[in-house]
């Protein structure tokens with residue numbers, strides 16, 4: 001076993017990874033240590049002070065340990081008795097006290113609600129066979145991600161947040177984002193899904209066979225790849241699902257590909273994204289026009305231009321945030337002028353009237369077109385409403 005010093009003064013008990021004990025097969029109930037996926041969820045988790053929090057599939061207990069710093073009561077579950085003993089040891093070593101329950105995913109907490117739920121589940125996509133419980137859910141394909149989405153509305157208190165890691169298949173002829181969007185249909189939850197990585201089947205299978213020390217087993221690789229082939233899986237996406245039970249009739253669902261762009265820790269940014277959705281939803285177009293906005297700190301303009309007979313001719317202007325989610329998007333000169341003039345002093349309506357005069361556009365037309373554009377810029381945090 002591996003007793004790892006973690007954080008400033010914590011200890012986490014886990015198993016030794018396959019990479020540290022070559023040639024020896026992993027225990028079927030191997031308890032995962034603090035690797036990349038674990039850290040991804042730790043960094044992405046929102047951390048408000050809450051009454052109740054739940055960690056589904058707790059393993060070493062490291063997610064629960066973090067929850068214990070901002071939740072009054074922590075519940076942690078696992079299907080593996082061995083994992084629960086590791087988690088209990090981690091809790092005791094750090095002077096924390098959690099409710100530990102054994103069972104399949106949400107079964108042990110059926111009928112209960114929590115303010116916060118996190119899960120780093122066994123998300124690995126494949127034919128549905130289980131050899132290692134930390135990795136294999138026993139569900140076929142990416143069903144575990146859909147299952148957690150369907151369970152979320154029944155697990156969360158009003159305003160509660162659930163975050164989990166998931167893998168999803170990219171099927172030939174199908175839009176992966178539409179597939180994942182479908183997981184949240186009818187849940188009534190605001191959902192933000194960030195795709196962080198995409199792997200082709202060969203790299204994916206290799207990764208997960210290496211993780212359990214079985215990379216040299218050609219039969220396993222072949223069976224797994226055959227399953228991908230038979231189901232027309234051309235790639236697998238990996239990402240973070242964040243859900244909020246905001247209690248609105250028209251929830252916002254965004255599924256976005258932010259590969260190579262995400263800078264951890266993301267937790268505060270995810271929390272702010274949900275807050276901005278609430279702010280936007282509380283306003284109609286008139287409300288948006290009455291508000292004042294300020295361009296985000298550090299916002300950059302990147303410009304491409306070509307030298308011609310009359311000097312530089314601008315080809316492309318891109319707004320870019322150099323940190324956090326590193327949004328960047330091409331914008332037209334009018335929107336650029338709008339963002340450039342957003343210094344928090346004038347209501348948007350007045351700002352648009354000035355722009356309309358300067359660009360010789362009808363003010364009403366501009367105001368009508370501005371609503372969705374401003375909502376989009378606010379959603380991405382490129383401009384921020386001024387509340388003082």
Ligand SMILES: C[S@@+](CC[C@H](N)C(=O)[O-])C[C@H]1O[C@@H](n2cnc3c(N)ncnc32)[C@H](O)[C@@H]1O
Pocket residue numbers: 031032033034037038041056057058059060061062063077078079080083103104105106120121122123133134135136137
């Ligand atoms: C990827 S590990 C995550 C461990 C830890 N939470 C972390 O973030 O490092 C997945 C955990 O889920 C547990 N698990 C697997 N299948 C489960 C199921 N059907 N229901 C509940 N827990 C399950 C495994 O035993 C394992 O501890």
